[in-house]
Amino acid sequence: MLGRIGRWIDERAHLSELWQSQMVDYKVPKNLTFPYAFGIMAIVAFVIQIVSGIFLTMYYQPNVHTAFDSANYTIMKEVPFMWLIRHVHAAGANFFLAIVYLHIFTGIYYNAYKKPRELTWIVGWLIYFVLLVTALTGYLLPWGQLSYWGMVVTAEIPTSIDSAPLIGKFKIGETISIWMKGGYEIGQITLGRFFGLHIWLLPLILLLLVSIHLYLVRAAGISSPDGKEIDKKKEGVPFHPYITLKEGAYLMGYLAVFFFFVFFHMSHFLPPDNYDPADPFKTPAHIAPEWYLLAYYTVFRSIPDKFLGFVAFNLILVLLLILPFLDFSPLRSARNRPLFFVMYVVLVISSMALTILGVMPPTPTNAMLGLIFTAGLFAFFLALPVISVLEWGWYKAKGGERR
Amino acid sequence: MIRAVFLTALAVVFFFVIWVYNPFVHKEKYEVPQQYLKMATDVSYAKEGKQLFEQNCQACHSIRYDGVYIASVQANPNLKTLQEKYGKVLPRNVYESVFQSDLIGLKESFGKVPPDLSTMYLVKGPEYLFAFTLEPQKVLPGTSMPAVMAGRPEETAKIVAYLKSVAEPSPEEKNKRTLMGVSVIAYLVVMGILLWLWRGRVLKRMGLH
Known part of the structure; x- marks a missing residue:
């Protein structure tokens, strides 16, 4: 009976043809390494966020008087199993961003942003940016001390434009800051608009961008770890079952680690200070953004001039966006590029060090270290054109031709 | 291989520091008998x-x-x-x-x-x-x-x-949660291993190993 219904649907929707053409006949390189699984892990993390978020919306109240109680009493104590949903959503946000960062660094390592995949990279960058905004807006909703004061500090950052020499007198920064908050201070209007953005607009934009990203991955094919494009007619393995089962097994491992944190180690994802209700008259001793923003925050903080700091951390985002055009070398993948690999290690260590420095007090030594690692971060991006020119030289000396 | 080990170790240490235990953050200690x-x-x-x-x-x-x-x-x-x-x-x-x-x-x-x-x-x-x-x-x-x-x-x-x-x-609720956590993780690990074994057999049949 079920089989007949299935056939009836298939005759009309042609789903098995779609499966055959998109999953089985779709060929990918055989030597895909473990980091290639970060893509599917990010998709699963996104689905987890959407499903758990829908359930949280049912009990959360976006009102400055009741938001804290709805999160910490109704959700955590009153409704059965909602504690689990909140744990999943809070840990899931951190895991989503962690996986996205790992995915980005994998892409840089294997040079997956090169022709014909520049557009995939750019759409991926947009996903990353929208994701950061989503995380930022969601962080305010529990209305605890960290949520409130984190947002106070974040909303202050655009005002550093106003300390610029010429454009400063137009007060653009202050305008942006007021526009973010919906007034001169963070209150009901801020909470309302952040709630709306966090549950409707930003997830829908993300959904659209992720679809485009996936389409582009399929259109251009998956890159290969050693940088050679495969001839799909002769080599390559079927995506299903070769890759689906391999990455499915990795995915189970990822979920096991994720649920370990959900059940046994929530103290970082639901930090103690945020169980204190927001109080505009009580400034906490240490205010730092969440870890996924700390590297930018340290860059902003270690540069003595406020406006330059603002320009610097935005410049990092822009450099990340135009990465495919900074690196025009004919060689692909860090496996074949020793110079690139060295600079890649500089990039990784600098960004990790900047993140860890972000939670440390801003002593002069730490500010100095911050400046050194900021220089490291920029050195990676600025070295790319130089490395590319050198590698063009080697490539031609070996008899390579411009494709 | 060395590169893979190095980068993996770097990532694991990094997430351990920011998510589990950060030795660079000073925490106030209060002496309690x-x-x-x-x-x-x-x-x-x-x-x-x-x-x-x-x-x-x-x-x-x-x-x-x-x-x-x-x-x-x-x-x-x-x-x-x-x-x-x-x-x-x-x-x-x-x-x-x-x-x-x-x-x-x-x-x-x-x-x-x-x-x-x-x-x-x-x-x-x-x-x-x-x-x-x-x-x-x-x-x-x-x-x-x-x-x-x-x-x-x-x-x-x-x-x-x-x-x-x-x-x-x-405490009863906590025990329930621990049991739930352990069973979820055990299920996922077992499913991962089974998937991997099954993949081996499928690939062997397809001659892709």
């Missing part, structure tokens, strides 16, 4: 702790998530009517506007409304709560909290145990 720390984290003292709370703390502090309000509010007949309408835990804005005069009275004597202690255990932890309640001026100089519990460490520990019982899930 072992016997009292044990009492303060044992929720079987919660019942005694609640009585002690009512005698010593309720004049100023509420624990709204347990339906415990400051003494003057608790004596107010309006409270019962409101609780019939809204449930045991009154919405914060309702509580703060109906009993405004009681709260303003406290604010006038202490400079600010003494905080509600429903989630305080999660914010501060047992060591701080014990040390602070016993000797407020020593832990936080200049605080308006009076040293009501001075010289009564055992009773202080019991009050902290009561705060814990309100803030954290009960």
Whole structure:
């Protein structure tokens, strides 16, 4: 009976043809390494966020008087199993961003942003940016001390434009800051608009961008770890079952680690200070953004001039966006590029060090270290054109031709 | 291979530092005698702790998530009517506007409304709560909290145990959650291994290994 219904649907929707053409006949390189699984892990993390978020919306109240109680009493104590949903959503946000960062660094390592995949990279960058905004807006909703004061500090950052020499007198920064908050201070209007953005607009934009990203991955094919494009007619393995089962097994491992944190180690994802209700008259001793923003925050903080700091951390985002055009070398993948690999290690260590420095007090030594690692971060991006020119030289000396 | 090991180790150490234990962040430590720390984290003292709370703390502090309000509010007949309408835990804005005069009275004597202690255990932890309640001026100089519990460490520990019982899930609930966590993780690990084994067989049949 079920089989007949299935056939009836298939005759009309042609789903098995779609499966055959998109999953089985779709060929990918055989030597895909473990980091290639970060893509599917990010998709699963996104689905987890959407499903758990829908359930949280049912009990959360976006009102400055009741938001804290709805999160910490109704959700955590009153409704059965909602504690689990909140744990999943809070840990899931951190895991989503962690996986996205790992995915980005994998892409840089294997040079997956090169022709014909520049557009995939750019759409991926947009996903990353929208994701950061989503995380930022969601962080305010529990209305605890960290949520409130984190947002106070974040909303202050655009005002550093106003300390610029010429454009400063137009007060653009202050305008942006007021526009973010919906007034001169963070209150009901801020909470309302952040709630709306966090549950409707930003997830829908993300959904659209992720679809485009996936389409582009399929259109251009998956890159290969050693940088050679495969001839799909002769080599390559079927995506299903070769890759689906391999990455499915990795995915189970990822979920096991994720649920370990959900059940046994929530103290970082639901930090103690945020169980204190927001109080505009009580400034906490240490205010730092969440870890996924700390590297930018340290860059902003270690540069003595406020406006330059603002320009610097935005410049990092822009450099990340135009990465495919900074690196025009004919060689692909860090496996074949020793110079690139060295600079890649500089990039990784600098960004990790900047993140860890972000939670440390801003002593002069730490500010100095911050400046050194900021220089490291920029050195990676600025070295790319130089490395590319050198590698063009080697490539031609070996008899390579411009494709 | 060396590169893969190096980069993997770097990533694992990084996430361990930011998510599990950060050696670069300095945390205040409060010395608490072992016997009292044990009492303060044992929720079987919660019942005694609640009585002690009512005698010593309720004049100023509420624990709204347990339906415990400051003494003057608790004596107010309006409270019962409101609780019939809204449930045991009154919405914060309702509580703060109906009993405004009681709260303003406290604010006038202490400079600010003494905080509600429903989630305080999660914010501060047992060591701080014990040390602070016993000797407020020593832990936080200049605080308006009076040293009501001075010289009564055992009773202080019991009050902290009561705060814990309100803030954290009960021990039975915690056991259930642990069991749930272990079974979810075990399921995922077993499924991962089975998928991997099954993949081996499928690939062998397809001649792709």
